[in-house]
Amino acid sequence: MDTYVSPWMDDELVIFRDSIMKFVEAEMLPYDAAWRGQQHVGADIWRKAGAAGLLCTDVPAQFGGGGGDFRHEAILYAELGRRGLSGFGQGVHSICAQYLVNHGTDAQRRSFLPRMASGELIGAIGMTEPSAGSDLQGIKTRALRDGDDYVISGSKIFITNGYLAGLIALVVKTTPGEGAKGTSIILVETADLPGFRVGRILDKMGMKAQDTAELFFDEVRVPAANLLGGAEGQGFYQLMADLPYERALIAVSGVAAMEGGLAATIAYVKDRRAFGQSIAEFQNTKFKLAELATKTRVARVFVDDCIARIVAGTLDTVTASMAKYWVSDTQQEVLDECVQLHGGYGYMNEYLVCRLFADARVQRIYGGTNEIMKVLISRAL
């Protein structure tokens, strides 16, 4: 039995985790298969999660948030991650909220954060375009000032929460032709917005309940007051400042998926029999499980250190990049072995390890590919 306890847990957080587990098991788990079928989780669960205090837990209470810190976010993300509930895009929602907390004007915070905390407004982040992903300076979506508005034209792809989002932190060029200096973030409220269109929900390898979508902007008018922070040309700086948070979230969900997959695999091999004995009795199974448990523990300790550093405000980009790259690579190795130990059942979607394995693949791609993580790490060496 694994007796490891994260050093940042305390009594209040244990109670918080228990309430999260109850909510997740009653309000999310029973609906996951239906959500995967329709490719999104629907708006209702966001309002329920908001009412239960699960959203924006690390946003100050004065803006409607939970007044907690990154540990609260990590607990929710982990409880979703270990159960393979990858449809509910709370991570992106929280990152969007952090942009507002850290860079928004007071009016922007007051306008958007309470509605994000209640689940009325679902957040998304629109960076990637069909011709620009890793090389973000190459984005083409433009926002040109016209009186009291910005007029936005362009398109985005692979946007998590894209179908359900009511608020998009949209990365645009306010000075086309300039690279980082010409980049800004505009807060786009999507309800009844002329010229804005959501394309199809994309058909992915995994994360089937996640509404990853294309977005189109055709001369969309947004009030100039929605420019994040109120000054043009700050977009890259704002994005960079919150990258450690985003990468730590990916690592948190990665280690949680390993823990969930490992627990399911241990239970499975004890139950499954072949050649007159349980699968768990084979020496290969014992050694594999020992390897997986060790890799999972190493990842957990690293991620716990990142969580503590975020709370202390000291998580640097290089360490966060190390966690994102190494945990997501290890996540896939571990879950591949979990599938193998399940035999043919591991390839069936009704088994948790199958869904966890398929979901894991994208962890090495989004949030900055693992190659880009290595570029960033190597620069600091």
Ligand SMILES: Cc1cc2nc3c(=O)[nH]c(=O)nc-3n(C[C@H](O)[C@H](O)[C@H](O)COP(=O)(O)OP(=O)(O)OC[C@H]3O[C@@H](n4cnc5c(N)ncnc54)[C@H](O)[C@@H]3O)c2cc1C
């Ligand atoms: C399910 C999913 C959800 C996503 N959610 C969002 C979202 O919410 N918002 C958003 O804006 N984006 C999102 N993305 C987009 C994601 O962040 C990008 O796909 C990712 O950054 C890679 O960009 P790209 O797809 O254009 O690949 P490319 O940049 O074209 O990369 C292709 C390959 O080239 C490699 N490469 C590129 N540059 C270098 C280099 N300098 N050195 C070495 N190798 C390099 C890459 O590592 C990769 O292996 C999502 C993607 C997916 C699949």
